[in-house]
Amino acid sequence: MISAQGLTKRFGSQTAVDQVNLKFVEGQASGIIGPNGSGKSTLFNMLTGHLPPSVGKIEFGGLDITALPPHERVGMGMARTFQLVSxxxxxxxxxxxxxxxxxxxxxxxxxxxxxxxxxxxxxxxxxxxxxxxxxxxxxxxxxxxxxxxxxxxxxxxxxxxxxxxPKLLLLDEPLAGLSDHEIGDVVDLLHEMKQNCTLVIIEHKISKIMDLIERLSVLNDGVLICEGDPEAVLNDPGVRECYWGKQVSNAKG
Ligand SMILES: Nc1ncnc2c1ncn2[C@@H]1O[C@H](COP(=O)(O)OP(=O)(O)O)[C@@H](O)[C@H]1O
Ligand SMILES: [Mg+2]
Structure with missing residues (x-):
């Protein structure tokens, strides 16, 4: 449905997103996690046309959309929500x-x-x-x-x-700032939406969306360090290290 090749965003000397290749398949729900500042929102902003990439290419439904403005992407079936409700x-x-x-x-x-x-x-x-x-x-x-x-x-x-x-809906931390009850409502809605929409969800509260997603990608320092089956990704030593630090990861095996 949507794919990125070599997607890179530089802000001055900082590389917020670094040569990311990824693909979100039609009908699947995918999660994206990563520490604060790892480039998740910047990645979304490039996919939706809110920020031009420094380098790289984005395809949507097989068409090169790298240079298209956001409203044209919406017209093609792409919608999003923002980290801070908009x-x-x-x-x-x-x-x-x-x-x-x-x-x-x-x-x-x-x-x-x-x-x-x-x-x-x-x-x-x-x-x-x-x-x-x-x-x-x-x-x-x-x-x-x-x-x-x-x-x-x-x-x-x-x-x-x-x-x-939308055919594709990108949600940037949809559960952030919500009460447990509200989280339940949004998660129920996501399950329902999944029936006829491809979902990509940035979310810190990963346990809340584990039942929902088929794939999980991890960004660290702008680099895509791991992706695949969500359980396997969460057990990956490199991912554990990025979240918990080397010692904890070693101590827990
Ligand atoms: N418009 C911008 N101008 C300059 N730096 C930015 C801008 N947007 C994001 N950044 C920087 O890029 C990095 C990644 O930010 P962001 O994509 O928001 O991370 P995340 O969503 O994973 O927390 C951060 O260091 C952030 O300060
Ligand atoms: Mg963010």
Missing amino acids: VFDSMTVWENLVLSTGRFADRGSGHRQFFFGPARSKTILENCLGALERVGLQDKAGARTSELSYGDKRMLEIGIALSLK
């Missing part, structure tokens, strides 16, 4: 949904008109309503977003992504 506090839940969905649907067609045709606007509204119900916010459609809990804001952000009907 919704407009000053608008209602419904306005957030319709505005974001309408904006992408509009720009994806190459026209910048504010009003879309009746048929298209009907589809957009239906998608928004469907997404609102899937994330369980239908009763809060008219609420001002600033009044939502952080968990509900996260759900709204996921709802916006879902309303775009």
Whole structure:
């Protein structure tokens, strides 16, 4: 579905992502872990077009998308959520949904008109309503977003992504900052979404997504140090060392 070859991002003299090759297969859910600052979000930002790579190539559905802006990637079926929830506090839940969905649907067609045709606007509204119900916010459609809990804001952000009907959804730490109860709700939703969407999830709380993912990749200092079956990856000596340090890794065998 999406692949990267030699993907590299330099910020001045620092190499945040270093010659990463990876492939996320259609229909699979994959996890990405790594210590803070290891380049996970930077990798996502390149895959989604929010940052241009310094070097490397990205293919989506077999097409070279390295130079495409984010909204064109959305038009091709790619959606994302951000590490810090990204919704407009000053608008209602419904306005957030319709505005974001309408904006992408509009720009994806190459026209910048504010009003879309009746048929298209009907589809957009239906998608928004469907997404609102899937994330369980239908009763809060008219609420001002600033009044939502952080968990509900996260759900709204996921709802916006879902309303775009993505084939590929990239989630950057979707469980960060949520209560155990909220984590349960988001994990349930991820399981449901997995039925018709390829998922790539950056997440520190790896135990919460072990049942969900088929593959796990580990970044350390911008380098992809291990990938494969999640259990095997977590037991890999190099991965344990990167998380727990050499001594612990040796002591525990
Ligand atoms: N826009 C930026 N400008 C300069 N440095 C950045 C920028 N974004 C990230 N970095 C640096 O790149 C490294 C990787 O960051 P990031 O991708 O956010 O890591 P992670 O998501 O794994 O915690 C960090 O050292 C960070 O400070
Ligand atoms: Mg990050």
